[in-house]
Amino acid sequence: MTTRPVGPVLVLTGLHDVTADVVLRILAEHRVPVVRLDPGTDLHKGAALTATYRTGDQRGTLRTPTRELDLTEVRSVWTRRPSPYQGPPGLGDQERRFAASQSLWGVGGILASLPGAHYVNHPWNNRAAEHKPAQLATAQRSGLSVPSTLITNDHEQAREFAAQHSGGVVYKPLWNTPCAIDGTPQQVWVREVRPHEITPAVAVCPHLFQAKVEKAFDVRLTAVGSRVFAVRIDSPDLDWRRRQSRMECAPIAVPAGIARSVSVYLDTFRLVFGAFDFAVTPAGDWYFLECNPNGQWAWQPDPVTDSIGHAIADELRRPLECEPARAGDGAQARPRQPGPLWSTTSM
Structure with missing residues (x-):
């Protein structure tokens, strides 16, 4: 040994x-x-x-x-x-x-x-855990609830998916790719999309569409080994990261079932640290959105x-x-x- x-x-x-x-x-x-x-x-x-x-x-x-x-x-x-x-x-x-x-x-x-x-x-484990399709698949296998999600480059499939969800659908990038317009850096935030806004341009690359969760608030859960630390986030924005000056944070207890599933998730990717984002419904259901294996946490x-x-x-x-x-x-x-x-x- x-x-x-x-x-x-x-x-x-x-x-x-x-x-x-x-x-x-x-x-x-x-x-x-x-x-x-x-x-x-x-x-x-x-x-x-x-x-x-x-x-x-x-x-x-x-x-x-x-x-x-x-x-x-x-x-x-x-x-x-x-x-x-x-x-x-x-x-x-x-x-x-x-x-x-x-x-x-x-x-x-x-x-x-x-x-x-x-x-x-480990940097190689970080890289493996950064792929959103792998995150969603692992979250499901770990016992976490996941919003209905479609990843496709077929605009007709995307339109049909958006039409099927009366509560709305959001788009989010699969990777935070740097981009700029006229030399000014731009950020692609999570945004709601309607069926008629989805055009054949989707064919250029895969897009991630996800059923909008009717949430009461967001949660950032930070896991370090077997320990979990969570804050409730109240924000007027769909994507709370957009205007962090307008959000409010407060510590929140983590349900035992969520903590167990987070532990399984970390073990699957062989991670020690993970920054998890959840949407919590008015009924108290926690929906996994993503996990950044190297997320920021000192803003809490x-x-x-x-x-x-x-x-x-x-x-x-x-x-x-x-x-x-x-x-x-x-x-x-x-x-x-x-x-x-x-x-x-x-x-």
């Missing part, structure tokens, strides 16, 4: 990730060594990554102008929000695309294959944000000697880590 290292936590994220800062402060309080790296940019700023593979042996190092990290000592990896691999500036377009691709497959492969490290979440009320931050920090500190949970947070025993504190500044 492989024993996990008890060295530093490796946090893969951008320099200005304030959500990561919440957890890094907690790790600092517990004197857990942390190395923060944005591989998409830091490797163009003096950092160097090396890995060697031999029969029965795997080693690696991360070097910066000020330190060297033995990758075999990394205890856990938090895949937060690293910058995309875009290649170093100053190259021509073709050379930069080549360098970006080699970085994705090389650097990404090294950091996703650290021996014994605990991943929150301070007590909820603090609890999520501690739960993630606990996952990253494993496996260690345990200490008692803080009173009132509903958590189980927490691991304790002695030792020196490393700088948490970006490498």
